[in-house]
Amino acid sequence: QVTLRESGPALVKPTQTLTLTCTFSGFSLTTSGMCVSWIRQSPGKALEWLARVDWDDDKSYRTSLRTRLSIFKDTSKNQVVLTVTNMDPLDTGTYYCARMRMLGATRTFDYWGQGTLVRVSS
Amino acid sequence: QPVVIQEPSLTVSPGGTVTLTCASSTGPVTGGSYANWVQQQPGQPPRTLIYSTNDKHSWTPARFSGSLLGGKAALTLSNVQPEDEADYYCLLYFGGAQVIFGGGTKLTVL
Numbered sequence: 001q002v003t004l005r006e007s008g009p010a011l012v013k014p015t016q017t018l019t020l021t022c023t024f025s026g027f028s029l030t031t032s033g034m035c036v037s038w039i040r041q042s043p044g045k046a047l048e049w050l051a052r053v054d055w056d057d058d059k060s061y062r063t064s065l066r067t068r069l070s071i072f073k074d075t076s077k078n079q080v081v082l083t084v085t086n087m088d089p090l091d092t093g094t095y096y097c098a099r100m101r102m103l104g105a106t107r108t109f110d111y112w113g114q115g116t117l118v119r120v121s122s
Numbered sequence: 123q124p125v126v127i128q129e130p131s132l133t134v135s136p137g138g139t140v141t142l143t144c145a146s147s148t149g150p151v152t153g154g155s156y157a158n159w160v161q162q163q164p165g166q167p168p169r170t171l172i173y174s175t176n177d178k179h180s181w182t183p184a185r186f187s188g189s190l191l192g193g194k195a196a197l198t199l200s201n202v203q204p205e206d207e208a209d210y211y212c213l214l215y216f217g218g219a220q221v222i223f224g225g226g227t228k229l230t231v232l
Contacts (some may be wrong), residue, residue: 037221039168047160047168047211049221060219063123096167107156107215108173115167 002026002112004097011074011119018084018118022097029055029075032105035047036080038071040049041115052100053080090118124148126214126224133230134202141198142227143194144212150193151214157195159188160211160223172197201230207231 003109020038027034043061051071053060061069070083080097093113101108125147134140144157151157159172172178173187175195185200195214199206212224 014180037224046226047162047213047223049213050222052219052221063220098168105156106174106177108158108177108179109156109160109168109170109213110173110179112167112169 002099002111006095006116007033007099008095008116008118010117012087013122014088014120016087016094018082018087018091020082020095020097020116020118022080022082022096022113024078024080024097024099025097025102029053029073029078029080031055031069033101035100035102036117037100037109038080038082038097039098039109040069040091040093041096042090045093047096049103050084050095054064054102087120092118092120094118123192124214124216124222125221126212127159128210128212128224129225130225131228133232136202136204136231138202139198139200140202140229141191142197142199142212143191143211144196144214144224145194146214148216151190151195153190155216156216157188157190158211158213159186159195159197161208162211162226163205163208175219180202189192202229202231 004024035054038050096115098109099111127145160168176188
Protein backbone atom coordinates (compact mmCIF):
# COMPACT_ATOMS: atom_id res chain seq x y z
CA GLN A 1 0.00 0.00 0.00
CA VAL A 2 1.49 3.28 -1.13
CA THR A 3 1.11 6.25 1.19
CA LEU A 4 2.66 9.71 1.33
CA ARG A 5 2.39 12.21 4.17
CA GLU A 6 3.52 15.82 4.21
CA SER A 7 4.77 17.55 7.33
CA GLY A 8 6.12 20.96 8.16
CA PRO A 9 5.30 24.26 9.84
CA ALA A 10 1.79 25.66 9.50
CA LEU A 11 3.02 29.24 9.77
CA VAL A 12 6.18 30.92 8.52
CA LYS A 13 7.19 34.56 8.44
CA PRO A 14 7.98 36.47 5.25
CA THR A 15 11.62 36.05 4.13
CA GLN A 16 12.00 32.83 6.12
CA THR A 17 12.86 29.47 4.57
CA LEU A 18 10.16 26.80 4.48
CA THR A 19 11.22 23.18 4.93
CA LEU A 20 8.68 20.46 4.14
CA THR A 21 9.10 16.72 4.48
CA CYS A 22 7.31 14.02 2.53
CA THR A 23 7.44 10.67 4.28
CA PHE A 24 6.37 7.78 2.12
CA SER A 25 5.87 4.03 2.31
CA GLY A 26 4.98 1.18 -0.02
CA PHE A 27 7.69 1.87 -2.58
CA SER A 28 11.38 2.62 -2.86
CA LEU A 29 12.84 5.75 -4.39
CA THR A 30 15.76 3.66 -5.60
CA THR A 31 13.53 1.69 -7.97
CA SER A 32 13.92 2.66 -11.60
CA GLY A 33 11.13 4.95 -12.77
CA MET A 34 10.08 6.15 -9.34
CA CYS A 35 9.98 9.85 -8.55
CA VAL A 36 8.44 12.17 -5.97
CA SER A 37 7.11 15.60 -6.83
CA TRP A 38 5.92 18.57 -4.81
CA ILE A 39 2.83 20.46 -5.96
CA ARG A 40 1.15 23.41 -4.28
CA GLN A 41 -2.26 25.05 -4.40
CA SER A 42 -2.94 28.60 -3.27
CA PRO A 43 -6.41 29.08 -1.74
CA GLY A 44 -9.05 28.88 -4.46
CA LYS A 45 -6.41 28.52 -7.18
CA ALA A 46 -5.08 25.86 -9.51
CA LEU A 47 -2.46 23.22 -8.80
CA GLU A 48 1.12 24.24 -9.48
CA TRP A 49 3.96 21.76 -9.92
CA LEU A 50 7.11 22.80 -8.05
CA ALA A 51 9.85 20.18 -8.15
CA ARG A 52 10.72 16.54 -8.64
CA VAL A 53 13.44 14.14 -7.56
CA ASP A 54 14.01 10.90 -9.44
CA TRP A 55 15.24 7.44 -8.49
CA ASP A 56 18.66 8.27 -9.97
CA ASP A 57 18.81 11.55 -7.97
CA ASP A 58 18.08 13.66 -11.03
CA LYS A 59 16.20 16.83 -10.00
CA SER A 60 13.97 19.26 -11.82
CA TYR A 61 12.34 22.53 -10.78
CA ARG A 62 9.61 24.87 -11.90
CA THR A 63 11.42 27.37 -14.09
CA SER A 64 9.90 30.47 -12.49
CA LEU A 65 10.85 29.34 -8.96
CA ARG A 66 14.12 27.59 -9.68
CA THR A 67 16.26 29.99 -7.64
CA ARG A 68 14.15 29.49 -4.50
CA LEU A 69 13.58 25.72 -4.52
CA SER A 70 15.70 22.81 -3.43
CA ILE A 71 14.67 19.15 -3.30
CA PHE A 72 16.53 16.14 -2.01
CA LYS A 73 15.81 12.58 -0.99
CA ASP A 74 16.87 10.49 1.97
CA THR A 75 16.29 6.94 0.82
CA SER A 76 17.27 5.47 4.20
CA LYS A 77 14.36 7.32 5.81
CA ASN A 78 11.96 7.12 2.83
CA GLN A 79 11.71 10.91 2.83
CA VAL A 80 11.83 13.73 0.30
CA VAL A 81 12.51 17.24 1.56
CA LEU A 82 11.60 20.48 -0.20
CA THR A 83 12.99 23.85 0.86
CA VAL A 84 11.60 27.15 -0.35
CA THR A 85 13.63 30.23 0.46
CA ASN A 86 12.49 33.82 0.91
CA MET A 87 8.86 32.97 1.62
CA ASP A 88 6.22 35.52 0.70
CA PRO A 89 2.50 35.75 1.56
CA LEU A 90 1.81 34.70 -2.05
CA ASP A 91 3.38 31.33 -1.18
CA THR A 92 0.51 30.62 1.21
CA GLY A 93 -1.29 27.43 0.25
CA THR A 94 -1.55 23.68 0.56
CA TYR A 95 1.59 21.77 -0.36
CA TYR A 96 1.20 18.21 -1.67
CA CYS A 97 3.72 15.54 -2.39
CA ALA A 98 2.92 12.87 -4.94
CA ARG A 99 4.57 9.78 -6.29
CA MET A 100 5.31 9.90 -9.97
CA ARG A 101 6.08 6.92 -12.19
CA MET A 102 8.13 7.32 -15.34
CA LEU A 103 8.59 4.08 -17.22
CA GLY A 104 8.53 3.71 -20.98
CA ALA A 105 5.50 5.60 -22.24
CA THR A 106 4.04 5.96 -18.75
CA ARG A 107 4.10 9.27 -16.95
CA THR A 108 1.75 9.63 -14.02
CA PHE A 109 1.26 11.07 -10.58
CA ASP A 110 -0.44 8.02 -9.16
CA TYR A 111 -0.49 8.57 -5.40
CA TRP A 112 -0.95 11.86 -3.57
CA GLY A 113 -0.56 12.88 0.03
CA GLN A 114 -3.29 14.67 1.98
CA GLY A 115 -1.42 17.96 1.81
CA THR A 116 -0.17 20.38 4.43
CA LEU A 117 -1.40 23.96 4.73
CA VAL A 118 1.27 26.63 5.03
CA ARG A 119 0.48 30.23 5.84
CA VAL A 120 2.96 33.03 5.36
CA SER A 121 2.35 35.93 7.67
CA SER A 122 4.24 38.21 10.02
CA GLN B 123 6.90 29.11 -19.55
CA PRO B 124 4.18 27.19 -21.43
CA VAL B 125 0.54 27.71 -20.52
CA VAL B 126 -2.01 24.88 -20.36
CA ILE B 127 -5.53 26.04 -21.19
CA GLN B 128 -8.77 24.50 -19.95
CA GLU B 129 -12.39 25.59 -19.95
CA PRO B 130 -13.00 27.45 -16.66
CA SER B 131 -16.37 25.83 -16.10
CA LEU B 132 -18.83 23.38 -17.64
CA THR B 133 -22.29 22.19 -16.65
CA VAL B 134 -23.77 18.80 -17.41
CA SER B 135 -27.02 17.04 -16.50
CA PRO B 136 -26.97 13.78 -14.55
CA GLY B 137 -26.72 10.88 -16.99
CA GLY B 138 -25.33 13.12 -19.69
CA THR B 139 -21.97 13.23 -21.43
CA VAL B 140 -19.42 16.02 -21.28
CA THR B 141 -15.96 16.54 -22.75
CA LEU B 142 -13.29 18.68 -21.10
CA THR B 143 -10.33 19.80 -23.18
CA CYS B 144 -6.74 20.77 -22.54
CA ALA B 145 -4.67 22.85 -24.94
CA SER B 146 -1.04 23.95 -24.92
CA SER B 147 0.20 27.43 -25.75
CA THR B 148 3.21 25.89 -27.51
CA GLY B 149 1.26 23.88 -30.11
CA PRO B 150 -0.75 20.68 -30.49
CA VAL B 151 -0.95 18.28 -27.58
CA THR B 152 0.45 14.91 -28.63
CA GLY B 153 1.12 11.56 -27.05
CA GLY B 154 4.50 12.88 -26.03
CA SER B 155 2.73 15.37 -23.75
CA TYR B 156 1.64 12.37 -21.59
CA ALA B 157 -1.55 14.19 -20.57
CA ASN B 158 -2.85 13.36 -17.10
CA TRP B 159 -6.29 14.26 -15.77
CA VAL B 160 -6.64 14.93 -12.05
CA GLN B 161 -9.91 15.19 -10.15
CA GLN B 162 -10.22 17.27 -7.00
CA GLN B 163 -13.46 17.13 -5.05
CA PRO B 164 -14.19 19.91 -2.57
CA GLY B 165 -11.91 19.77 0.46
CA GLN B 166 -10.09 16.70 -0.82
CA PRO B 167 -6.59 16.08 -2.16
CA PRO B 168 -6.24 15.52 -5.89
CA ARG B 169 -6.68 12.09 -7.44
CA THR B 170 -5.30 11.15 -10.84
CA LEU B 171 -7.85 9.44 -13.07
CA ILE B 172 -6.19 9.33 -16.49
CA TYR B 173 -2.51 9.24 -17.41
CA SER B 174 -0.43 9.08 -20.58
CA THR B 175 -3.40 10.47 -22.56
CA ASN B 176 -5.81 7.53 -22.17
CA ASP B 177 -4.64 5.04 -19.54
CA LYS B 178 -6.74 4.48 -16.44
CA HIS B 179 -5.74 3.68 -12.88
CA SER B 180 -7.41 0.80 -11.08
CA TRP B 181 -9.61 3.27 -9.22
CA THR B 182 -10.80 5.15 -12.30
CA PRO B 183 -14.51 4.64 -12.99
CA ALA B 184 -15.19 3.20 -16.44
CA ARG B 185 -17.27 6.25 -17.40
CA PHE B 186 -14.09 8.37 -17.58
CA SER B 187 -11.98 8.21 -20.75
CA GLY B 188 -9.08 10.19 -22.18
CA SER B 189 -8.16 10.94 -25.78
CA LEU B 190 -6.58 13.41 -28.18
CA LEU B 191 -9.06 15.60 -30.03
CA GLY B 192 -8.17 18.24 -32.58
CA GLY B 193 -4.73 18.97 -31.14
CA LYS B 194 -5.95 18.94 -27.55
CA ALA B 195 -6.13 16.38 -24.79
CA ALA B 196 -9.69 15.51 -23.85
CA LEU B 197 -11.44 13.94 -20.89
CA THR B 198 -14.90 12.54 -21.60
CA LEU B 199 -17.33 11.66 -18.84
CA SER B 200 -20.26 9.47 -19.87
CA ASN B 201 -23.37 8.81 -17.80
CA VAL B 202 -22.30 11.59 -15.44
CA GLN B 203 -23.08 11.03 -11.76
CA PRO B 204 -23.69 13.68 -9.09
CA GLU B 205 -20.43 12.67 -7.38
CA ASP B 206 -18.51 13.68 -10.51
CA GLU B 207 -19.02 17.33 -9.59
CA ALA B 208 -15.47 18.50 -8.96
CA ASP B 209 -12.55 20.47 -10.30
CA TYR B 210 -10.63 18.72 -13.06
CA TYR B 211 -7.04 19.57 -13.86
CA CYS B 212 -5.08 18.58 -16.90
CA LEU B 213 -1.32 18.36 -16.69
CA LEU B 214 1.15 18.14 -19.52
CA TYR B 215 4.83 17.25 -19.64
CA PHE B 216 7.16 19.58 -21.50
CA GLY B 217 10.83 19.45 -22.44
CA GLY B 218 13.31 20.03 -19.67
CA ALA B 219 11.23 17.90 -17.33
CA GLN B 220 8.70 20.69 -16.75
CA VAL B 221 5.21 19.69 -15.69
CA ILE B 222 2.51 22.29 -16.15
CA PHE B 223 -1.03 22.12 -14.79
CA GLY B 224 -3.94 23.79 -16.48
CA GLY B 225 -6.11 26.30 -14.70
CA GLY B 226 -8.74 23.65 -14.02
CA THR B 227 -12.34 23.12 -15.11
CA LYS B 228 -15.09 23.38 -12.54
CA LEU B 229 -17.66 20.76 -13.50
CA THR B 230 -21.17 21.30 -12.22
CA VAL B 231 -23.72 18.48 -12.36
CA LEU B 232 -27.14 20.04 -12.52
